[in-house]
Amino acid sequence: MKIKEGFELRDVCGESVIVATGRKNIDFSKVISLNESAALVWREVEGRDFEVEDMAKTLLGTYEVDEATALRDARALASQWKEIGLVE
Numbered sequence: 001m002k003i004k005e006g007f008e009l010r011d012v013c014g015e016s017v018i019v020a021t022g023r024k025n026i027d028f029s030k031v032i033s034l035n036e037s038a039a040l041v042w043r044e045v046e047g048r049d050f051e052v053e054d055m056a057k058t059l060l061g062t063y064e065v066d067e068a069t070a071l072r073d074a075r076a077l078a079s080q081w082k083e084i085g086l087v088e
Contacts (some may be wrong), residue, residue, distance in 0.1 A: 001087045009042050
């Protein structure tokens with residue numbers, strides 16, 4: 001997977017928000033806000049190819065969770081990102 005070109009994580013009034021740049025990505029019908037752990041994963045994988053396991057490693061290295069929980073959460077996050085078109 002890779003984050004699609006034209007999406008950036010920005011801090012907006014203390015919230016981590018995905019901002020679309022370029023005309024092809026603009027969709028004013030939704031705002032994509034990330035919680036702390038999702039923003040951490042985004043920053044870690046931004047600009048490179050990655051797998052769900054890479055996302056899980058980031059969670060394991062930062063939070064006190066077991067591997068099964070980290071993988072489950074990483075899969076769910078990757079699925080959400082795919083569903084809304086943030087990754088390819």
